[in-house]
Amino acid sequence: MLKKRRKAGLLAFIIILSFLEGCGTEEEPEQEYPKSLKIGISVYDQYDTFMAEVLYQLQSYVREKEKEWGIPVTLDIQDAGQDQLQQNKQMEDFIEEGCDLVCINMVDRTDASSVIEKAKSNDIPVIFYNRELVKEDLQRWEKLYYVGADALQSGELQGQILVEQCKKDFSSIDKNGDGVLQYIMLEGEAGHNDSMIRSMSVIKEITDSGYVVEKLADEIANWNRDQAANKMASFIEDYGDRIEVVLANNDDMALGAVDALKDSGIIPGTKSWPMILGIDGTDVGRKAVEKGEFLGTVLNDARGQARGMIELAWSIVSDTPLDSETELQEGKYIRLPYQKVTGENLSEIQKRERQMALP
Structure with missing residues (x-):
C-alpha cells in the first residue's frame, strides 16, 4: 500500500514538473513589425x-x-x-x-x-x-x-577658428594694425533661436580668448545668399578696407559676402580680402574653404x-x-555635434564622408 502511494506521488510530481517545464519553454510570440x-x-x-x-x-x-x-x-x-x-x-x-x-x-x-x-x-x-x-x-x-x-556650439566653434588664426598670424587679420578686430555680422532671421545664439556665442568665444572686437555693422539676411550679397555690397561702400572679418550665421550668407567682394573687384588671398566664416559645412561652403574664400566653416551634420x-x-x-x-x-x-572645417582638416572630413557613403 505504501509503495502504491509512493508511485502515485512520484507520478503526480513528474506530471506537474512536465507541465511547469512546458510553460517555461513556451516560445515568446514574435514581435510584429509594421508592413510599411x-x-x-x-x-x-x-x-x-x-x-x-x-x-x-x-x-x-x-x-x-x-x-x-x-x-x-x-x-x-x-x-x-x-x-x-x-x-x-x-x-x-x-x-x-x-x-x-x-x-x-x-x-x-x-x-x-x-x-x-x-x-x-x-x-x-x-x-x-x-x-x-x-x-x-x-x-x-x-x-x-x-x-x-546645439546652436551654442556652432557659434563657439566658429569663434575658435578665428581665434586659432589670430594665434598663428594676427597681422594677417588685423590689417590696419590697431590691435582690434573690425567685423561685419550677417544674421539669419529676426528672433530665430539659432541666429541669435550663433551671433552671441561667436563674439563671446573671441572676446573670452582675449581679443578686442569692434562691430562695424550687422544686418538680417534671412539665411539667403542674394540678400547677404546686397547687404555686403552696402558694407563695402561704407567701410571698404576697414572690414577685417565677416561672421555669417550660415554658409549661404557667407557666400553672399564672397559674391559682393568679387563684384567689387577684391580678389581672394589679397590683403583686402577679409576673413570670412560660415556655418553648416555645406558642399558649396567647403569648396569656398578649399579655394581660400572662407577661413573656415562649421559642419552641421x-x-x-x-x-x-x-x-x-x-x-x-x-x-x-x-x-x-x-x-x-x-x-x-x-x-x-558640430565640427570645425578649415583648410587643414577639409580633406580628412571629405575622405571620411566618402567612406560613410559606400554601400
Missing part, C-alpha cells in the same frame, strides 16, 4: 542649401533602411515656402493621407501650436528637426521629439540628422529600442 512606413516631411524652405542636403540624405538613408527592414518606406516631402499657414495645412494633408509619423522643419519655431494639436488629436507622432521648438512646446505631448544640433530622424521614426512606430549609436536625451532630443 509612410512619413510626412515638411521643410521650411526647400531652396535653403543646408535643408536641401538634409532632404537628399533622408532619401538616401531611407533607401538603405528599406533593404534592412524589408518593408517599403514612403517619404511625402512638402515645401512650406516659408509660410507657417501653408505648413499647418501640410500637417492636415499628412493626417488625411494616413502618414504613420510626421517630420516638421518649422517655419516659425514659436508658433507650433496648430501642428501639435493636430498631431495630438490624431495620435500621430511628430519629429521636429533642425529648427528647435520652444522647450515648453515640446513638453506638451509625449510623442513630440527634436533632432538637430546633415547625414547625422537624417539618420537620427529615420532611426527615431522606426523606433517609435515599431516600438523597439533605438540602435546603440543613437542617444535620446531626456526622452525627447537627439543632438548631433
Whole structure:
C-alpha cells in the first residue's frame, strides 16, 4: 500500500514538473513589425542649401533602411515656402493621407501650436528637426521629439577658428594694425533661436580668448545668399578696407559676402580680402574653404540628422529600442555635434564622408 502511494506521488510530481517545464519553454510570440512606413516631411524652405542636403540624405538613408527592414518606406516631402499657414495645412494633408509619423522643419519655431494639436488629436507622432521648438512646446505631448544640433556650439566653434588664426598670424587679420578686430555680422532671421545664439556665442568665444572686437555693422539676411550679397555690397561702400572679418550665421550668407567682394573687384588671398566664416559645412561652403574664400566653416551634420530622424521614426512606430549609436536625451532630443572645417582638416572630413557613403 505504501509503495502504491509512493508511485502515485512520484507520478503526480513528474506530471506537474512536465507541465511547469512546458510553460517555461513556451516560445515568446514574435514581435510584429509594421508592413510599411509612410512619413510626412515638411521643410521650411526647400531652396535653403543646408535643408536641401538634409532632404537628399533622408532619401538616401531611407533607401538603405528599406533593404534592412524589408518593408517599403514612403517619404511625402512638402515645401512650406516659408509660410507657417501653408505648413499647418501640410500637417492636415499628412493626417488625411494616413502618414504613420510626421517630420516638421518649422517655419516659425514659436508658433507650433496648430501642428501639435493636430498631431495630438490624431495620435500621430511628430519629429521636429533642425529648427528647435520652444522647450515648453515640446513638453506638451509625449510623442513630440527634436533632432538637430546645439546652436551654442556652432557659434563657439566658429569663434575658435578665428581665434586659432589670430594665434598663428594676427597681422594677417588685423590689417590696419590697431590691435582690434573690425567685423561685419550677417544674421539669419529676426528672433530665430539659432541666429541669435550663433551671433552671441561667436563674439563671446573671441572676446573670452582675449581679443578686442569692434562691430562695424550687422544686418538680417534671412539665411539667403542674394540678400547677404546686397547687404555686403552696402558694407563695402561704407567701410571698404576697414572690414577685417565677416561672421555669417550660415554658409549661404557667407557666400553672399564672397559674391559682393568679387563684384567689387577684391580678389581672394589679397590683403583686402577679409576673413570670412560660415556655418553648416555645406558642399558649396567647403569648396569656398578649399579655394581660400572662407577661413573656415562649421559642419552641421546633415547625414547625422537624417539618420537620427529615420532611426527615431522606426523606433517609435515599431516600438523597439533605438540602435546603440543613437542617444535620446531626456526622452525627447537627439543632438548631433558640430565640427570645425578649415583648410587643414577639409580633406580628412571629405575622405571620411566618402567612406560613410559606400554601400
